[in-house]
Amino acid sequence: MLAYVLRRLLHTIPIILVGSFITFVMVSASGDPLGDLLAKQPPVSPAILAAERHRLRLDLPLLEQYWRWLTGIFRGDWGPSVTRVDIGHEIWPRLLVSVRLVVLAVLLALLLALVVGVISAVRQYSWVDYLFTSAGFLLLSMPAFWLAILLKQQAIDVNEATGSTLFYTVGDASIPPPTGFWPTVSDIAGHIVLPTIVLALTTFAPWSRFVRSSMVEVQQSDYVRLARAKGLPRRTVLVRHALRTALIPLTTVVAMDLAVLFSGAVITETVFQWRGMGSFLLSAVRDKDIYAVMAWLLLVSVIVVLFNLVADLLYAVLDRRIRLG
Numbered sequence: 001m002l003a004y005v006l007r008r009l010l011h012t013i014p015i016i017l018v019g020s021f022i023t024f025v026m027v028s029a030s031g032d033p034l035g036d037l038l039a040k041q042p043p044v045s046p047a048i049l050a051a052e053r054h055r056l057r058l059d060l061p062l063l064e065q066y067w068r069w070l071t072g073i074f075r076g077d078w079g080p081s082v083t084r085v086d087i088g089h090e091i092w093p094r095l096l097v098s099v100r101l102v103v104l105a106v107l108l109a110l111l112l113a114l115v116v117g118v119i120s121a122v123r124q125y126s127w128v129d130y131l132f133t134s135a136g137f138l139l140l141s142m143p144a145f146w147l148a149i150l151l152k153q154q155a156i157d158v159n160e161a162t163g164s165t166l167f168y169t170v171g172d173a174s175i176p177p178p179t180g181f182w183p184t185v186s187d188i189a190g191h192i193v194l195p196t197i198v199l200a201l202t203t204f205a206p207w208s209r210f211v212r213s214s215m216v217e218v219q220q221s222d223y224v225r226l227a228r229a230k231g232l233p234r235r236t237v238l239v240r241h242a243l244r245t246a247l248i249p250l251t252t253v254v255a256m257d258l259a260v261l262f263s264g265a266v267i268t269e270t271v272f273q274w275r276g277m278g279s280f281l282l283s284a285v286r287d288k289d290i291y292a293v294m295a296w297l298l299l300v301s302v303i304v305v306l307f308n309l310v311a312d313l314l315y316a317v318l319d320r321r322i323r324l325g
Contacts, residue, residue: 009309019301024065080291083283094280097274098269117210118215119132120212122215142201145267145270147201152194167194170272171272194272195272195274211250223241254311266281
């Protein structure tokens, strides 16, 4: 197992390097970081423009820019920012904010997908199956930003009707934050409810369809029929035999959807005005901040690669016939 993990990590290094270089070239060609400075009136002096171009490394060849950025990451230097902020100091707190949202949304979406998918498969072609199928396709076709705006407006209406703040609709925490451990936890939990519901509902719908189709297929397999013929309890057959194998396709989908979840988090965080990775990316794109955009893309790429590795390891846990050689 350890040799397999090390080998997979070694294989992912060139993938990340090639992907980061291609992304760096595309981001560098997307616009001039000094565009806003050049458009200022009265015009900025050539000396200031030259100094700023040198600070942002725009006077260097593209390959040298990429090499200095790549080697600087290992020293904790994420590169110069257009807004003169420390990218590393800015991005890590925002990453933690987004990670707690995505993790909670994934857990809730997985729970809903397993329950809905298994019930739909067991009660195939019943009114329950049709109800869950209709709800799944409705949520699957619903834009995340529209659902976020709808829930936010409903929460505001409820707060106004009750005259108290039952739902937090702005920010990831109160400003100023409350004092004490439990008040802080309660405040964070209150702010995370609505964004988590948005991400979870828009995510669990396709996952539940994967669970349903896998469960329907597995229930017709020979080893499940044999387990039933031996007189094993129905719950044991479903959980220990059918569901365990049916989780393998879902594991792949969840690992691949992490990048989509972070993209969805960008929209959701914007609607609820969170200071997470979403607002960080939008600010970096607006300012044409090359190194800030690269920092976001690199972190998301590493997260996707690591979760794909975790998915491969889970295959061997879910199906003992799989060997990691």
